[in-house]
Amino acid sequence: MAIRPVLRLGDPRLLEVCTEITEFNTTELDNLITDMFDTMQAEDGAGLAAPQIGIGLRVVIFGFDKNPRYPGMAAVPMTVLINPEISPLDDKKESGWEGCLSVPGMRGEVSRFSHIRYTGYDAAGNRLDVTAEGFHARVVQHECDHLDGIIYTQRLNDPRKFGFTQELLDAGMLAVAEHCE
Ligand code: NI
Numbered sequence: 001m002a003i004r005p006v007l008r009l010g011d012p013r014l015l016e017v018c019t020e021i022t023e024f025n026t027t028e029l030d031n032l033i034t035d036m037f038d039t040m041q042a043e044d045g046a047g048l049a050a051p052q053i054g055i056g057l058r059v060v061i062f063g064f065d066k067n068p069r070y071p072g073m074a075a076v077p078m079t080v081l082i083n084p085e086i087s088p089l090d091d092k093k094e095s096g097w098e099g100c101l102s103v104p105g106m107r108g109e110v111s112r113f114s115h116i117r118y119t120g121y122d123a124a125g126n127r128l129d130v131t132a133e134g135f136h137a138r139v140v141q142h143e144c145d146h147l148d149g150i151i152y153t154q155r156l157n158d159p160r161k162f163g164f165t166q167e168l169l170d171a172g173m174l175a176v177a178e179h180c181e
Contacts, residue, residue, distance in 0.1 A: 001031060001034040001035045001038055002035050002038060003038045003039050003042045004035050004036075004038075004039045004053040004054075005053070006039065006043060006052050006053060006101045006102060007029050007051070007052055007053070007054055007102055008102050008103070008104065009100075009102050009103045009153065010112075011102075011142075013051060013054055013056070014051060014052070014146070014149065014151060015103055015149040016051065016056050016096075017147070017148050017149055018051055018056045018057055018058045018146075018147045018148075018149075019056055019057055019058065019159030020057075020058050020083050020084055021057055021058060021059060021082050021121070021153050024082070024121065024123065024124055025123070025124055025125060026129075029059075029123055030123060032050060032055060032057070032059060033059065033061065033080055033123050034050065035053065036048050036050065036053065036059070036061050039053060040061060040101075041085075041159050043101050044067060044068050044069045044143075045063060045069070045077065045101045046062060046063075046064055046067055046069065046070055046073075046139050047060060047062030047063070047139045047140075047142065048060070048143070049143050049144075049146030049147060050103065050147075051104050051146055051147065051149075052101060052146060058082060058083050058084065058147045059067055059080070059081075059082050060080075060081050060082075060084065060140075060143035060144060060146065060147065061078075061079065061080050061081070061143075062076060062078075062079055062081070062139045062140065062143050063076045063077050063078035063079050064076055064078075064119060069099065070135070071133045072175070074134070074135065074136075075117040076135065076136045076139055079122075079128075079130075080122050081118065081120045081121075081122075081128060081140070081143075082121040082122065082123070082145075083119035083120050083121055084118055084119070084144050084147070085118065085119050085120065086113075086116050086117070086118045086140065086141060086144055087116065087117050087118075088113035088115065088116050089113075089115040089116060089117055089131065090113075090115055090125070091155075092113070092114040092115060093112060093113055093114060094111065094114045095110070095111045095112045095157055096109065096110065096112065096135070096138055097109050097110075097168075097174055098110050098138070098142055099118055099151045099165070100142070100151060100152055101140060103151065103152070103153060104152065105164055105165055105166075106162065106164055107154045107162070107163070107165050107168055107174055108153060108161060108162035108163075109156065109157050109158065109161035109162070110138075110142075110152050110155045110156060110157060111140065111155070111157050112137065112138045112141045112142075113137060113178070114133055114134070114137060115131070115132075115133045115137065116132055116133075116137045116140065116141065117129070117130070117131050117132075118130055118132065118140050118144075127140055131137065137171060141153075161173065161174065
């Protein structure tokens with residue numbers, strides 16, 4: 001299919017609340033998901049949400065075996081998640097550095113729930129019900145935020161812990177294990 005241009009921060013389409021999918025197993029949905037995987041892999045993303053390619057539907061994908069943008073992180077299973085719902089399993093949160101293909105070359109520190117359960121559907125309409133922790137949980141929360149028009153820059157712990165990746169690495173704020181690009 002096709003690698004699609006990724007919208008960047010400032011594009012108002014990234015701020016919209018997306019619409020639920022009501023029909024599964026359609027060519028249109030399958031094509032959208034193929035384009036999302038092509039785009040995510042071309043950009044070495046850990047995940048991608050449909051609105052990032054200008055499609056206002058509640059579809060996210062994520063997962064990788066090894067990711068050059070997050071070399072220290074354990075693998076996350078390749079997942080298509082449609083109409084997702086997230087519930088934290090406890091109150092524990094952890095801080096970590098995030099990046100986003102819509103905010104290229106930058107990183108910011110964000111606090112996320114450590115343990116979550118997420119539910120939704122795959123492309124064929126099969127129900128998913130998964131528990132996740134650590135970076136897996138972080139990626140799911142980041143991607144699902146996109147469906148409500150929320151970019152991680154709106155959730156920064158401290159606006160001083162946000163900046164260009166190279167400068168953060170040079171300053172020792174960001175470890176190479178968390179990022180090298
Ligand atoms: Ni993102």
